Amino acid sequence: MSLLQLEDLVVGYGAFPVLHGVSFTVDEGEVCVLLGLNGAGKTTTVATIAGLVRPWSGSVRFAGGELGHKSPSARVASGISLCPEGRRVFPGLTVQQNLKLGGWTRRKHSGIVRDQLALVFDYFPRLAERSGQLAGTLSGGEQQMLAVGRALMSRPSLLLIDEASLGLSPTVARVVWEVTHRIKADGTTVLMVEQNAGALPYADKALIMEKGTLTYTGVGEQVQQIDLREAYLGA
Ligand code: ATP
Secondary structure (H helix, E strand, O other): EEEEEEEEEEEEEEOOOEEEEEEEEEEOOOOEEEEOOOOOOHHHHHHHOOOOOOOOOOEEOOOEEEEOOHHHHHHHHOOOEEOOOOOOOOOOEEEEHHHHHHHHHHOOOHHHHHHHHHHHOOOOHOOOOOOOOHHHOOOOHHHHHHHHHHOOOOOOOOEEEEOOOOOOOOOHHHHHHHHHHHHHHOOOOOEEEEHHOOOOOOOOEEEEOOEEEEEEEEHHHHHHHOOOHHHHHOO
């Protein structure tokens, strides 16, 4: 069943269109990777789903309902969480404080916040070891783990991750990508935006975007057999 459905989405900034009629679905319980080069429109896509950018036309449906003009915070409350490009952790707060802020929409349900915190520490033991450390003093990889963890604190049904691998070594990027399988197994559907095709082995579905248009969609076995030179690099 589709958890997320984008239909003919047209989005732009000022007078300039960036997405030219993008349509795709993400099924419940899958890890989907949206791959594309710089400026393809990947961030614009997830920002639109998160409600940070308003589409010119087209629709975004989530869990069977039209998101329309729903605010970003209402989208978080309804189960959509974004881990933004560039991590954006709060440097002057500790790891644990950053995580607790991510659970703000669940603050009246202390049991959920406690469970999510335990889950995040289980996914990323490095964060548990550093729970009292200021986020600004963490390594880039640890900050990325923290950003993903913070986004998980609201117990989303859909987690959007924007370029987790940016600036990370291949080994650390793999740590983050590998966790998506556990996140999926624990009931959260994942849509990852990536420039790095190294994320493909972790995906159940792959979408390739070029200049605001989807040029390829593949599922299952097809994902592992993508001819990247043709599909991604346009060779
Ligand atoms: P990257 O991998 O470099 O982050 P991307 O695929 O995520 O790229 P977007 O960030 O969505 O691409 O950008 C798509 C286009 O929209 C680019 O040409 C960019 O300059 C433009 N753009 C993005 N945000 C804005 C904005 N706030 N105002 C004006 N133009 C923008």
